[in-house]
Ligand SMILES: O=C(O)C1=C[C@@H](OP(=O)(O)O)[C@@H](O)[C@H](O)C1
């Protein structure tokens with residue numbers, strides 16, 4: 001429950017989530033995928049010549065990745081900048097030591113950049129937000145050590161010293177798929193490449209490893225992923241590319257959820273025909289929860305009835321979607337069970353506890369399980385929805401606020417981790433500005 005002190009501490013940073021007066025009818029143009037942007041920037045910085053990353057996301061996580069690569073020596077020149085996107089011209093240079101990298105709270109920066117730093121000619125230090133120091137790092141840092149680098153520390157802050165040689169390594173990636181992606185992305189530049197074997201409970205968020213594999217192959221890297229839980233990257237050049245980043249389908253989740261909650265329609269232009277983004281699974285998930293989902297030429301349309309159906313969903317592959325699915329479940333007309341996401345206790349915050357706490361604070365009935373949540377329908381009332389520095393907690397509060405008057409989301413600015421101007425996009429979707437959400 002909020003105490004008077006916590007209410008007053010929050011007061012400065014509370015955002016009144018708008019309740020929907022009528023069904024939404026909006027076209028929402030989403031900025032580029034965080035996951036694709038941060039992979040593309042990193043690969044461009046290690047490539048064999050100058051490349052371009054178009055429609056790259058501008059957000060805290062993407063800006064931190066760009067800053068990290070720049071401080072490791074890459075020349076990064078922006079053009080066509082808007083609040084949400086930028087085209088980067090990137091000229092790779094020899095990886096330079098001596099830098100201190102701020103990872104913020106970005107999993108992609110804290111897990112992907114250390115292997116690049118191990119190619120540097122001197123030590124590179126890493127630190128981030130206080131919350132980042134709690135996120136699991138041990139498996140990837142241990143792997144870098146096993147592959148020849150020197151790393152002091154098991155979590156942030158730590159320092160990496162090359163040279164990394166590469167070779168074979170066994171690790172437990174059950175806490176995050178990023179442990180594997182973070183080795184594969186730079187491995188073509190290791191003298192011996194890498195063979196990564198996962199040993200442990202199943203790896204979550206496998207579509208994100210498929211994204212890594214796909215983007216490496218596009219860049220000409222020779223990679224074998226034919227055996228389960230084993231990935232082999234051959235040493236060799238990473239081809240310079242001119243790539244365009246797809247819209248962020250995980251960030252589509254709260255906007256499409258608004259169609260369900262309000263019985264309206266939301267269209268997302270640029271929804272790819274084929275993609276490795278796990279967010280594409282929203283098409284099936286939202287249909288299960290009562291939406292009509294239609295592919296348009298070059299886009300997607302989701303229409304709701306205003307009634308949300310409870311769901312049994314194993315979100316192991318798409319754990320990023322848990323906060324939105326939980327928000328929908330809290331508004332559903334039947335019980336829901338979300339499973340397969342034990343590892344999201346190590347995301348930006350412990351998302352299982354955070355979601356149960358905040359849904360229950362509004363009068364809901366959400367119970368934690370070992371690997372997810374059970375949520376039973378109950379009428380909700382307004383109140384403060386805490387975001388725990390977690391962009392997806394904040395957007396989950398916004399979704400609930402559509403149907404529950406008086407929800408105030410703490411620290412809505414935390415959405416800037418992956419979306420540059422969520423409040424304006426949300427307002428535009430609800431018709432405040434009369435313009436399309438951009
Ligand atoms: O590689 C990536 O870009 C990501 C992988 C996933 O991490 P986990 O495997 O830790 O879930 C996902 O949840 C995260 O938002 C982005």
Ligand SMILES: C=C(OP(=O)(O)O)C(=O)O
Nearest residue numbers: 105106107108320347348
């Ligand atoms: C888990 C997430 O982020 P990160 O890339 O920081 O792991 C997320 O965006 O839901």
